[in-house]
Amino acid sequence: MAxxxxxxxxAAAGVSVTTVSLVMNDVESRISDETRQRVREAARAxxxxxxxxxxxxxxxxxxxxxxxxxxxATTPFAGRMLAGAQDAARDxxxxxxxxxxxxxxxxxxxxxxxxxxxxxxxxxxxxxxHRIVDVPQGVSAKTVLLDCRPVKGGYRSVVPDDRAxxxxxxxxxxxxxxxxxxxxxxxxxxxxxxxxxxxYLEALAEAGIPAxxxxxxxxxxxxxxxxxxxxxxLDLPDDERPTGIFCFNDRMAAGVYIAAxxxxxxxxxxxxxxxxxxxxxxxxxxxxxxxxxxxxxxxxGRWAMEVALGVRAEGDEDAxxxxxxxxxxxxxVGPPPAQVAKPNRRRASHTExxxxxxxxx
Amino acid sequence: MAxxxxxxxxAAAGVSVTTVSLVMNDVESRISDETRQRVREAARAxxxxxxxxxxxxxxxxxxxxxxxxxxxATTPFAGRMLAGAQDAARDxxxxxxxxxxxxxxxxxxxxxxxxxxxxxxxxxxxxxxHRIVDVPQGVSAKTVLLDCRPVKGGYRSVVPDDRAxxxxxxxxxxxxxxxxxxxxxxxxxxxxxxxxxxxYLEALAEAGIPAxxxxxxxxxxxxxxxxxxxxxxLDLPDDERPTGIFCFNDRMAAGVYIAAxxxxxxxxxxxxxxxxxxxxxxxxxxxxxxxxxxxxxxxxGRWAMEVALGVRAEGDEDAxxxxxxxxxxxxxVGPPPAQVAKPNRRRASHTExxxxxxxxx
DNA sequence: ATGAAAGCGCTAACAC
DNA sequence: GTGTTAGCGCTTTCAT
Numbered sequence: 001m002a003x004x005x006x007x008x009x010x011a012a013a014g015v016s017v018t019t020v021s022l023v024m025n026d027v028e029s030r031i032s033d034e035t036r037q038r039v040r041e042a043a044r045a046x047x048x049x050x051x052x053x054x055x056x057x058x059x060x061x062x063x064x065x066x067x068x069x070x071x072x073a074t075t076p077f078a079g080r081m082l083a084g085a086q087d088a089a090r091d092x093x094x095x096x097x098x099x100x101x102x103x104x105x106x107x108x109x110x111x112x113x114x115x116x117x118x119x120x121x122x123x124x125x126x127x128x129x130h131r132i133v134d135v136p137q138g139v140s141a142k143t144v145l146l147d148c149r150p151v152k153g154g155y156r157s158v159v160p161d162d163r164a165x166x167x168x169x170x171x172x173x174x175x176x177x178x179x180x181x182x183x184x185x186x187x188x189x190x191x192x193x194x195x196x197x198x199x200y201l202e203a204l205a206e207a208g209i210p211a212x213x214x215x216x217x218x219x220x221x222x223x224x225x226x227x228x229x230x231x232x233x234l235d236l237p238d239d240e241r242p243t244g245i246f247c248f249n250d251r252m253a254a255g256v257y258i259a260a261x262x263x264x265x266x267x268x269x270x271x272x273x274x275x276x277x278x279x280x281x282x283x284x285x286x287x288x289x290x291x292x293x294x295x296x297x298x299x300x301g302r303w304a305m306e307v308a309l310g311v312r313a314e315g316d317e318d319a320x321x322x323x324x325x326x327x328x329x330x331x332x333v334g335p336p337p338a339q340v341a342k343p344n345r346r347r348a349s350h351t352e353x354x355x356x357x358x359x360x361x
Numbered sequence: 362m363a364x365x366x367x368x369x370x371x372a373a374a375g376v377s378v379t380t381v382s383l384v385m386n387d388v389e390s391r392i393s394d395e396t397r398q399r400v401r402e403a404a405r406a407x408x409x410x411x412x413x414x415x416x417x418x419x420x421x422x423x424x425x426x427x428x429x430x431x432x433x434a435t436t437p438f439a440g441r442m443l444a445g446a447q448d449a450a451r452d453x454x455x456x457x458x459x460x461x462x463x464x465x466x467x468x469x470x471x472x473x474x475x476x477x478x479x480x481x482x483x484x485x486x487x488x489x490x491h492r493i494v495d496v497p498q499g500v501s502a503k504t505v506l507l508d509c510r511p512v513k514g515g516y517r518s519v520v521p522d523d524r525a526x527x528x529x530x531x532x533x534x535x536x537x538x539x540x541x542x543x544x545x546x547x548x549x550x551x552x553x554x555x556x557x558x559x560x561y562l563e564a565l566a567e568a569g570i571p572a573x574x575x576x577x578x579x580x581x582x583x584x585x586x587x588x589x590x591x592x593x594x595l596d597l598p599d600d601e602r603p604t605g606i607f608c609f610n611d612r613m614a615a616g617v618y619i620a621a622x623x624x625x626x627x628x629x630x631x632x633x634x635x636x637x638x639x640x641x642x643x644x645x646x647x648x649x650x651x652x653x654x655x656x657x658x659x660x661x662g663r664w665a666m667e668v669a670l671g672v673r674a675e676g677d678e679d680a681x682x683x684x685x686x687x688x689x690x691x692x693x694v695g696p697p698p699a700q701v702a703k704p705n706r707r708r709a710s711h712t713e714x715x716x717x718x719x720x721x722x
Numbered sequence: 723a724t725g726a727a728a729g730c731g732c733t734a735a736c737a738c
Numbered sequence: 739g740t741g742t743t744a745g746c747g748c749t750t751t752c753a754t
Contacts, residue, residue, distance in 0.1 A: 005731060016741045021733060030739055052478040053423060054731030056414045057746045064458075064479075072444070076437035076642060083433070086461050090468070095475055097425075098459040100447050107451070114456055117413040118425075223646040251646065258648050261622060281437060281642050285584040285612065287619050366747060377725045382749060391723055415747035418730050 004046040013042035024050060056119060064095045065308060066115035068108065069126040072100040076279060077297055078128055081146060084301025085124060092309050094121070105136065112138045122308040126301075130159050130192045146304040147297075149320055156314055158303045158321040162192045165293045165325030166199020169246050169274045172291060172327055174207045176272060177335045178244035182215035184229040184256065186248045193248060196276065200246060215242055219252065226255025234263060234271075243272065243336035250275035250282040253290055253332075268334030278328050289330035296323045365407040374403035385411060417480060425456045426669060427476035429469065430487040433461040437640060438658055439489055442507065445662025446485060453670050455482070466497065473499045483669040487662075491520050491553045507665040508658075510681055517675060519664045519682040523553045526654045526686030527560020530607045530635045533652060533688055535568045537633060538696045539605035543576035545590040545617065547609045554609060557637065561607055576603055580613065587616025595620060595632075604633065604697035611636035611643040614651055614693075629695030639689050650691035657684045 006024075010017045015035060022031055023039045031039075042048075056062035067085060072078045082098070089096045097120065099111040115123060116138070125139060127148035134151045135143070145157035173181050183200045186193050197216070204211050217232055219225030226247055233242055247253040253275035260271050267273060267288060275283055278294035300323050306312035314321070367385075371378045376396060383392055384400040392400075403409075417423035428446060433439045443459070450457045458481065460472040476484060477499070486500060488509035495512045496504070506518035534542050544561045547554050558577070565572050578593055580586030587608055594603055608614040614636035621632050628634060628649060636644055639655035661684050667673035675682070 006733095007731080017732080018734080018741060018743095019739085022740090025733085027734095032739060035739080049474060049478050051418075051480065051731055052475075053414055053417045053480045054746090055733075057412075057418050057730090057748090058732045058734085060746070062414060072440060072447075075440070079433060079436070079439060082459070083461060083463075086433075086459070090460075090471075095458050095460070095479060097456050098443070098447070099451075099456070100444060110451075113410060114413075117410050118456060119412065119414045223648070227648075251642065254646065279642065281612065281640065285615065287584070287588075367749095368747080378748080379725055379727095379750080380723090383724090386749080388749095393723060396723080412747055415730090416749075418732090418746085419748045419750085421730070 003051070004048040006048070006050070008046050009039065009043045009048045012046050013039045015039060060119070061121055062119045063093055064097060064118065064120045065089055065305070066097045066099065066111075066118070066120040066123045067126060068099050068101060068111050068115070068123065069128065070101055070103045071128040072098065072126075075128045076281065077277075077295065080297035081126060081128075081301035084298040084303075085126075085146070085305040086301070088302045088305035088309070088311075092306075092311055094309060108136050109138065112136065122310075124304050124308050125155075126304070129190055130162060130195075132191055142308075144304045144308040147300060153318045156307055156319050156321070158300050158307075158323060160192075160295050160300065160325050161322040162195035162325065163199040163202075164322075165276065166196035166246070167203040168199070168325070168327050169196075169276065169293045170200050170203030171207075172274055172329070172333055173244035173246065173272055174203060174209070176244070176333050178242075178272060179209055179336070180212070180215065180240070180242045181209070181244045181246060182217065182233050182242035184226055184233070184245060184247045184252055185216060185218045186221045186225070186252075187218040188221060196248060212240075214240065219255075221249055221251060223251050223255035223258065226252025227259045228255070230256040230259035234259060234265070244333070245271065245273045247273065247275050250277045250279045250290060250292055253292070254282055254286060257286055257290075268332050270337055272333040272336070274333060276325075283328070283330070286332070288332055291330045291332045292328050293325045294328050295325060299323055364412070365409040367409070367411070369407050370400065370404045370409045373407050374400045376400060421480070422482055423480045424454055425458060425479065425481045426450055426666065427458045427460065427472075427479070427481040427484045428487060429460050429462060429472050429476070429484065430489065431462055431464045432489040433459065433487075436489045437642065438638075438656065441658035442487060442489075442662035445659040445664075446487075446507070446666040447662070449663045449666035449670070449672075453672055455670060469497055470499065473497065483671075485665050485669050486516075487665070490551055491523060491556075493552055503669075505665045505669040508661060514679045517668055517680050517682070519661045519668075519684055521553075521656050521661065521686050522683040523556035523686065524560040524563075525683075526637065526656075527557035527607070528564045529560070529686070529688050530557075530637065530654045531561050531564030532568075533635055533690070533694055534605035534607065534633055535564060535570070537605070537694050539603075539633060540570055540697070541573070541576065541601070541603045542570070542605045542607060543578065543594050543603035545587055545594070545606055545608045545613055546577060546579045547582045547586070547613075548579040549582060557609060573601075575601065580616075582610055582612060584612050584616035584619065587613025588620045589616070591617040591620035595624060595626070605694070606632065606634045608634065608636050611638045611640045611651060611653055614653070615643055615647060618647055618651075629693050631698055633694040633697070635694060637686075644689070644691070647693070649693055652691045652693045653689050654686045655689050656686055660684055 006017050006020050009020045023036050101107040123143040126146035131148045133148045145155050149157050217229045219229040256273050265271050275290050275292035278292045283290040283292045307314045367378050367381050370381045462468040484504040487507035492509045494509045506516050510518050578590045580590035617634050636651050636653035639653045644651040644653045668675045
């Protein structure tokens with residue numbers, strides 16, 4: 001049986017469609033309570049629910065939002081961002097169209113056109129990693145960018161505060177007493193890499209620790225890359241070897257665990273490590289659980305949706321919102337191991353390294 | 362500036378809206394080529410693109426699909442399923458509404474109503490784990506179930522063939538020469554657990570290996586649970602201890618790695634392990650990379666969308682489609698360690714265990 | 723080969 | 739307080 005239309009309700013209640021429309025939309029109280037009641041009952045009786053398509057055509061507002069993303073699928077991050085956006089949409093009575101372009105520019109174009117044709121009230125352009133993007137033509141200036149920033153401004157956007165996150169991570173180590181702190185970076189060079197490195201440097205500086213270039217090392221962003229980098233670090237002579245390692249991400253931190261455990265090093269007794277991302281399947285399941293910095297995906301998703309829907313007042317253009325990355329304390333950070341006492345020397349440095357093992361020569 | 366409407370094109374081309382519509386939709390060739398040309402140019406000139414909402418109202422087909430899921434967000438699986446569904450939708454010119462209900466029944470109801478009001482042409486009801494669900498009222502019988510089966514039939518559905526997957530996993534171990542093969546199961550009791558166990562039993566049976574209840578052990582579905590279960594198994598006396606372990610999932614397998622490595626056991630030299638799920642961040646990044654059974658999420662998503670859209674002919678009701686779970690061979694399976702020769706005894710069993718270390722008494 | 727006109731289901735002026 | 743009516747932008751008979 002076909003869906004009931006507004007005219008069916010009107011007929012059943014013995015009123016005009018206007019009246020039905022008015023009571024269904026809770027407009028003015030010019031309708032008598034008695035009529036209201038009758039209409040409500042009639043609507044229930046015939047099983048009426050307004051047709052959003054017809055309403056959308058008439059009002060020119062569809063209460064739908066388009067969310068275009070480059071890679072919703074392949075990253076385990078996506079979910080939280082979607083969830084945040086999703087929840088915010090529902091809270092405001094909106095439905096969301098999700099389109100994953102896989103990063104393909106043509107698909108992206110088509111997606112934008114399709115969404116526009118569908119008369120979405122707002123659009124969100126999301127990336128799965130903090131990136132700087134060249135927003136494709138055709139996207140309205142009212143579009144909100146999620147986890148990315150426009151190459152030349154002109155859009156509202158929200159990204160994680162990776163710089164502050166890097167600082168916070170390193171401060172954990174400093175607070176535990178570490179002085180020789182390494183940063184295992186990625187060599188892929190995403191914007192987050194640069195920012196976290198800046199944060200690392202800043203935390204070092206504020207603690208009065210000179211940055212040692214030998215402790216800034218790179219690898220690919222996998223457990224394998226992290227492990228390889230850690231091997232290099234752990235091969236350093238005792239007095240140069242880091243006691244704490246900050247990793248670009250949790251996967252690399254997992255690699256550090258492997259390297260450490262293979263050498264019989266205990267975490268955090270012999271080595272402290274801090275990750276980044278707070279990937280559930282990795283960070284929480286390490287042994288011991290990994291202290292890391294969380295990417296505020298849910299909050300970012302929510303923020304983007306709220307701004308897109310206009311329920312959160314935000315400068316109308318060009319504002320990049322930095323969202324805090326909280327430190328998640330678990331068990332991979334402890335005090336540095338007791339110093340190996342080295343008589344006649346206070347501190348070893350690269351440049352003024354004293355001759356080692358001279359007797360052997 | 363407002364979007365161009367079909368009448369604008371008609372005016373620009375000096376024809377009627379009917380003609381424009383006919384041309385835009387490539388209907389019959391009753392329009393002369395010359396007129397076609399003119400209309401096309403006019404459309405381009407005024408930047409015309411049909412309004413999907415108006416078209417949807419008129420044709421009663423919106424070319425949109427609703428995808429309701431219980432937990433898109435919190436599981437790293439979701440992505441591949443979405444991607445499959447998404448891609449199939451795009452291939453056929455459909456847009457998808459995504460709604461994550463978080464498992465909340467009321468939200469689910471509202472979602473169904475909203476989608477119905479939005480006149481979606483089809484719906485997919487997805488779960489993030491293979492489950493048996495009580496499909497809520499209001500979902501049309503044409504809805505397709507993804508990664509779940511209806512408690513009392515009546516819907517088309519697609520789920521992974523967990524039983525065959527379990528068999529395939531254990532066969533890997535059998536083929537490598539193992540005879541004492543354990544199954545580390547979950548105690549949460551999802552349907553997949555039962556099926557994979559059945560598969561395990563079947564593989565054992567076909568290899569003529571009697572099932573040893575001591576080798577079927579459970580734990581919670583985390584690395585921690587897997588590790589605890591592995592400890593128990595590895596504490597077994599030499600001749601009862603399994604040489605191969607099949608785990609309910611990759612996370613638990615990661616726990617087995619930890620337990621093994623802590624005891625100085627090498628994988629796969631001293632112990633072979635097979636996981637399930639093929640979670641990228643876990644399986645591929647283990648050291649050595651984990652052999653596992655993949656859940657065909659992408660294919661299931663695609664299948665569901667294709668039958669939902671009617672582009673894949675499938676029995677119109679009540680058909681549960683089982684999708685194959687392929688074994689992903691990596692490096693965690695090898696031959697069992699050489700047997701510790703035990704003179705005077707061919708095989709130890711629980712009941713007839715010979716006195717150990719008698720000389721010490 | 724092309725056009726006029728009805729109508730999808732709804733909202734919102736504008737009557738009464 | 740309530741009803742009539744004109745569209746929203748499009749497709750689709752039915753004329754011509």
